Amino acid sequence: MTADHTIANIYAALEQVMDPEIPVLSVLDLGMITAVTIEDDTAHIKMIPTFAACPAINFIQQRIQEAVAGATGMPVRVTIDKEAHWHSKRLSEAAKEKLRNFGIAPPGIHEGELRAEMLMNTPCPHCGSKNTYLRSPFGATLCRAVHYCKDCGMVFEQFKPVG
Structure with a gap:
């Protein structure tokens, strides 16, 4: 081989x-x-x-x-690998789609500095609405936040953006 x-x-x-x-x-x-x-x-x-x-x-x-x-x-x-650091831009587009299909919102797109506002109005992975709010910046794991969709009534997690 x-x-x-x-x-x-x-x-x-x-x-x-x-x-x-x-x-x-x-x-x-x-x-x-x-x-x-x-x-x-x-x-x-x-x-x-x-x-x-x-x-x-x-x-x-x-x-x-x-x-x-x-x-x-x-x-x-x-x-x-101690030379590299993970950031949410490493997720492929296919990975983001898999997250949505699994019911988790993918991280928002960012350029440079991460701010708390980036967790606001996250599109709902269930219905696509942006009429959502952040319930908690802390989800089931360190890498997720919890949101609520005002349109479909679903609670969902978001994979947090990481720089």
């Missing part, structure tokens, strides 16, 4: 590693993978957490290791 073919197999395996808190998004959808290399017959994957204090990091690293080892038969080393 060539290195290019093995790298392709690694990426295919990573597509199957879903976020434990948002199971419709893979680590690739989230933009968590910063590098995939093969060094001394070992797959080396660098990743970044969506939030520094994310309690699922060790679990995600283990899932990556299991998926890639299963797909390639090689030893796998998964490390945190």
